[in-house]
Amino acid sequence: MNRRALPLAGHSVLRTLDVDEARDVIGKVLRAPHDVRVTGGARRFEARQNAVSLGRVAFAALDYGAGAEVVVTPHHTDNMYLVHIQLAGAVGAVSGAVRATATRAAATVAQPREPFMLDWPAESPMLLVWFDASYVESTLRQMIGAELTHRLRFELGQDLTTPAMRAWWEQVRLVVREIDHGQRIATHPLAVRHLHDLMTTGLLLGARHSYSDQLHRDTPTPVAATVARAVDFMRVHAAEPMTVTRLAAAAGVGVRTLQEGFRRHLDTTPTAYLRRIRLEHVRTELQQADARETTVSAIALRWGFTHFGDFARSYRMAYGERPSETLRKSRLR
Template sequence: MPIHAGDTLGNKAMPPISKVAFSGTDVDQLSEILSTPRSPISVTTLDKSPVAFRCSFLSAGAVSVADCSYEGTFVAKREAPGEKIDIFLPMQGNAVFNYPGKPIESTPARAAIFEGESDNGALLIGPRRHLALFIDKPKVLSLLSHMLDRTIRGKINIDPYIDLTSNSGLALMHLAEQLHRGLDENGALRRSPLALASLCDAVTYLILENCQHGYSDALAQSVPSPVPRHVKRAIDFMHEHIAEPISLAEIAVATNVSIRTLQQGFRQFRNTTPMSHLRELRLAAVHCDLLDSRLKSSISDVAAKWGFTHLGRFAAEYKKRFGHLPSEALKA
């Protein structure tokens, strides 16, 4: 099951927090600001009308929040799929996003949410101001997997609209404001990793529980049977020995069941095998290390730390899991 760094390490260490702020009138600069290394965005004006912008981006691990204001009318086009769930919470002005089959209008009463599709271009009509939340897809899939007690991968097909006049919409806006205020310079969240982790999780759970998506019906069903004790013990054992060369037999011995019973438990309650689950944990641990700007280790050192000794197979598995090569994660 996908996990984030706090789960991997069994603690609540403060994630690296960064702040960048920009203002200007150059659309090329705006393109660079809105782009990521793996998902570039191009900005073009309509009728050569002047554009002005003021943006503040605050990042804390798997969740980032931005406060952006724009003047003028322009088109922003995503050139390649992104790796985040993007939520736009407008406070002023209008924007129209491309969406498969229909345009999505974003106004102060209506937020828009997307899974980073490459064709999610947008027409922004200023003056426009919005808060934006960006949540790593692995985090969303991890929490959804925990909620459903089975491994979830790929798209969740979330409905692109959020009603900001509803109780859940108002709560989401409030949480986004808290996150931006708390992560800003001298903000309280910079001194409290537990509060920060709880707030980031609250934002993600609020979206999963209140926005319509492909797993909403499954979440609405009665609570499934609890995961067997031996499966939970096996997962705990994996966390405790995640960087060690443990075998399937050793996991079975640690949980006091046969290998066959252990495999059946993982197939039924985690939709995977024990060793595949262990590799998922290790890949997620590698991903967190590569994204941590404080670490200066090479890719081979990070891979070896988490038990991956064959770099070719590791790179292929990493790309299949996260959609890009490990070397690209270092550039993010």
């Protein structure tokens, strides 16, 4: 019987029949040493893992085989939050006295300084999303605009069918698809920094945790001056890596306050407004460029557009012509 193909197929780090090798390699990739114990009279153990690290966020697809039932017990997760999402089957999770199950509709979260165990049936491939704990906590501080007064703790089980978590899960799948298709999303510094912010902010806004109430508490309407500061910062630094958290810090407010300000005053989001500014810069360069000396993709990349299909669609919607047509016209002038 053919095994189910795993995502991130071009980034294989492990395929082995040896339990000890699997334990060693998977522990190093996930930066969390752990025990793997085969149970249930396994007919065949074959661990497979594909993984891509983006620095503060990483993705891994993991499967222990069609005939193997295993129990996985991490020794510690001091420096990470690890989200488990099933591609098929169901994996039980235990943390202290709390139990939850990872399925295609629900995730589980391992977190720093808490015991954790996975009861992994056969034919249950999983996608894991790893977050650097210090980065998650730093992002949360910026989002609430204050220091953390108690430990950030995610609930063990997370519902992936809520609108916010469904949106986050779609972001994860989009990134994985882009990596599978060989896009530069995993290598370009601007794209990677944006992904760090997108993935982390999305998880904090969508998941249930010890700061959820504070994060979603209604905030006062921000003054127009706050939005103006953010716009000025965008225009000066548009060519640099830009995250919502960096922009909020420059404006002197939390992420949620900044987003609310853009919605109320400009009827858009900070990210959409930044895209508009960058499109303006791209158009100006295309109009002034020599088509014999540059390309559309080179100019787009310089202004932070790493997904050229999305860029081309946005440009055509904004200006009624393809970017290549603008560049071609510049040569005729």
